[in-house]
Amino acid sequence: MSFSRIFARLVAIIGGVALLWRRLQGASHEPAWGSAPVVPAAKPQGSIPTLKMPTARGWADGRKPTAAPGLAVNAFASDLKHPRWILALSSGDVLVAEATQIAGPVSSVFDYAMQATMRRAAALGVSANRITLLRDRDGDGVAEWRHTFMEKLNQPFGMAQLGDAFYVGNTDGVIAFPYVRGADRISAPGRRLTTFKPGGHWTRSLLPSPDGKKLFAGVGSLGNIDENGMDAEKGRAAIYELDLESGKSRIFASGLRNPVGMAWEPQTGALWTVVNERDGLGDETPPDYLTSVRDGGFYGWPYSYWGRIVDDRVPQDPAAVATAITPDYALGGHTASLGLCWLPAGTLPGFPDGMVIGQHGSWNRSTLSGYKVVFIPFRNGRPVGPPRDILSGFLASDERVSYGRPVGVALGPDGSLLVADDVGDVIWRVTGARD
Structure with a gap:
């Protein structure tokens, strides 16, 4: 047996012992969901955080x-190939960004264990770095035609189309390209609008303003809290506003550890996002969340979470903590809530107005969470009531394997709900059941 395999097994044994110890300590709690969640007291996990992730299997034998x-x-x-994000174009075509996280340098035993685990879970590898165009020509709900729309990008994720311009959120910045309605491909060179630091949380989601004059971009932190120093985190953990006419950009809101999906709530016109919170404090501490985003708002990271609960692992800034905004709705600990879109009432039978969330699933808790697509009902511009499942079954009951992991969610051109699954390598289409 090779040294690398022996080392990997040793790391797995250490991680398993740490996981068992936390279970015996009562690490599991009731899921922290809703507008007034019970957030358990933090139990810092030290230098060996919980590391648990199912092996990626994919779908076979007609399973879905x-x-x-x-x-x-x-x-x-x-x-x-690792589809992450979806955009339905005004032409009726559907675009899919295919990209994945790339391995960084290994500087510790935990880094090695983390990367080995992520490779087994199909969460780390060679990035396709392309956007694929899908077209359902006969309207049967299956895209029988596909074409490479763009390639040789840099971990593309967010996409937006406004008039004759197409925007791509590469990990290192936002690029604008000329666009012709109905085009099968973009090959013309692009124009850089802004530059972001790559690494860490690499996704760069994009959302146009309703009037088409601005573009919002989500940029996650480099690390978990401040282990790289706050200078390395400057300009990160934020949502940016890009003015498309002037070319200027600014931080719209900050203290958001990893804001990914964004959507507009139509009644109030408020911007909403889903945020992945910090690791290493317990199964449900702190919960990921869905929140409205205020212009100039600060949401706590890295000094505090769920408003003003202090994280004493980092040097404190009491003045910043005093301004921290409590999020609107907790989504459970480490659910990795990534995708977000507004679902108008009646889009799916029996579902009122609300938000759809793609929960990619946890890797860092004793009992896994997420691995589903959920719906949060809204009334008068606010989340109300408990969540409802739209799609589940991505994770085996014994938590050993995952058949898929949902990421981006979007309304399809035919009024269906589309879901990107980056382990199953599938775009799922959800509609009302036929009698």
Whole structure:
């Protein structure tokens, strides 16, 4: 047996012992969900955080996710390469960004264990760095035509189309390209609008303002809290506003550890986002969250979480903590809530107005969470009531394997709900069930 395999097994044993110890200590708690969650007291995990992730298996033998009663699911497109984000164009075509996290330097035993675990879970590898165009020409709910729309990008994620311009959120910045409605491909050179530091949380989601004059971009932190120093985190953990006319950009809101999906709530016109919170404090501490985003607002990271609960692992800034805004709705600890879109009432039978969230799933808690697509009902511009599952069954009951992991969610051109699954390499299409 090679040294690397022996070392990997040793790391797995250490991680397993740490996981068992935390279970015996009562690390598991009731899920922290809703507008007034019970957030358990922090139990810092020290130098060996919980590391648990299922092996990626994918879908086989006709298996597919479980749709909620009254709904049906089918594969809109299969055999993609780590599809992460979806954009439905005004032409009726669907674009899919295919990219993945790339391995960084290994500086500790935990880094080695983390990377080995992520490779086994298909969360780390060679990035396709492309955007694929899908077209359902006959309207049967399956894209029978596909084409490489763009390639040789740098970990593309967010996409937006406004008039004759197409925008890509590469990990190192936002690029604008000329766009022709119905085009099968973009090959013209782009124009850089802004530059972001790559590394760490690498996704760069994009959302146009309703009037098409601005573009919002989500930029996650480099590390978990401040282990790289706050200078390395300057300009990160924030949502940016890009003025497309002047070319200027500014931080719209900060203290958001990893804001990924963004959406507009139509009644109030407020910007909403889902945020992945910090690791190493326990299964449900702190919860990931869905929140409205205020212009100039500060949401706590890295000094505090869920408003003003102090994280004493980092040097404190009491003045900043005093301004920290409490999020609107907790989504459970480490659910890795990534995708977000507004679902108008009646889009899916039995579902009122609300937000759809793609929960990629945890890797750092004793009992896994997420691995589903959920719906949060809204009334008068605010989340109300408990969450509802739309799709589940991505994780085996014994938590040993994952068949898929949902990421981006978007409304399809035919009024369906589309879900990117980066382990199953599928775009799922959700509609009402036919009698």
